Amino acid sequence: MSDDEPTPDGVLRLINGYWATGIIGAAVTFSLFTHLENGVETVAKLAVAAEISERGAQALVDGLVGLGLVEVREGRYRNTPQASAYLVEGSPTYLGDLAKLKQRHMGGLTTLAEVVREGGPLTDPTTEVADNPHWAQVVPAIAAQSVPAARVAVDVLGLAGAGELSILDVGGGSGIYSAIWLAANPAARSTQLDWQPINEIARGLLAERGLSGRFTCIDGDFHTVDFGTAVYDVALYSHIAHQEAPADNIAVFVRLWRSLKPGGALLICDYVVDDDRGGPAFPLLFASEMLLKSRQGGTWRRSDYRDWLVRAGFSDISFHPAPPATLVVAR
Structure with missing residues (x-):
């Protein structure tokens, strides 16, 4: 493959973009960014702090490294500045709750092709009412x-x-x-x-x-x-x-x-x-x-x-x- 020939890597990352939503949503559910910010640096210690399996902790931090939200050096993990600013609980700019919300919304995208065909929602939007508990x-x-x-x-x-x-x-x-x-x-x-x-x-x-x-x-x-x-x-x-x-x-x-x-x-x-x-x-x-x-x-x-x-x-x-x-x- 020549240097100027495109590779599928970028397209594959986009096609599998839902992985990012799932990984970040799961990470904030178990407060991984907060634990990392508090100095919990290894997978084994993260698993204990988050009360999750070590295998699960490894998969999540691998994904977070791949997304550029966590850095790793000699088996020790830490948040990037972006993760510290927006994904650590207690931060005034915390977006973790939004990540969990978007994780629940993922299924709605399966109708996008038909929505594009029709030019709008397939059913009447019901969220824009005063008494919606959401x-x-x-x-x-x-x-x-x-x-x-x-x-x-x-x-x-x-x-x-x-x-x-x-x-x-x-x-x-x-x-x-x-x-x-x-x-x-x-x-x-x-x-x-x-x-x-x-x-x-x-x-x-x-x-x-x-x-x-x-x-x-x-x-x-x-x-x-x-x-x-x-x-x-x-x-x-x-x-x-x-x-x-x-x-x-x-x-x-x-x-x-x-x-x-x-x-x-x-x-x-x-x-x-x-x-x-x-x-x-x-x-x-x-x-x-x-x-x-x-x-x-x-x-x-x-x-x-x-x-x-x-x-x-x-x-x-x-x-x-x-x-x-x-x-x-x-x-």
Whole structure:
């Protein structure tokens, strides 16, 4: 085989991509990354600490080494910096619960070919209702993925030194943005609009961090609740646009533009693709998730957001990387 002839290795890794979901999901189930972080370095000791078979421990760490999440030297294992940041329990950016959630979702991909043929879900999506019990698992599990964008926003808007601010977080979920922003700015106040069961989760997080005195909630559906006029300095619309149709996003942006005080800013965080749909990789892959789970959602281009925001009344629009998402700022 010549040096420039392609090998099947890369394609085989992709075809067997579900192995990664399974391996990471099993590893966090048994707290392997946490044990490694605490200095448990050998397979035999990991098996004891995790209360699993030594053969199973070996298979998992082999897989984690193959995935680039664990390093090995002379029979001793340790987390890579990425694993330490995102897969060790107790980390503010812990994604282990999301890994376990995705492990349970793997079976849904078996219908993707037929969903592609039909152009949308084979049955009516039932998750987007207020009383779905899955929110108790999903909302905390996905919170950590918003931490990088929330921190980027602190820097982009200079929130820490902005003094008194009134913030509206539409569909705020876990309340993680409010938690980070209120901690950065002791003079700011935040209002979260979401369904009542989800707001209860957010109240718990803000109380845990001693910030509940500056945090309030509005229970309801953002499609119908009145945002008010010239009430807020900052409005946030995070990881919602991908599940909405273009016309629905424009309608919400119009209402958010009206809700802002003069000089106020709207922040949108989502998986945004380049105008030629050539990247970034994660948002492009996420498009299939929207095909499976929404009737009209998708991963929208920068030009889509720019067009929608201008039509809503905004004129100053900028894009800021917050991998794997993008933070859009509009004034």
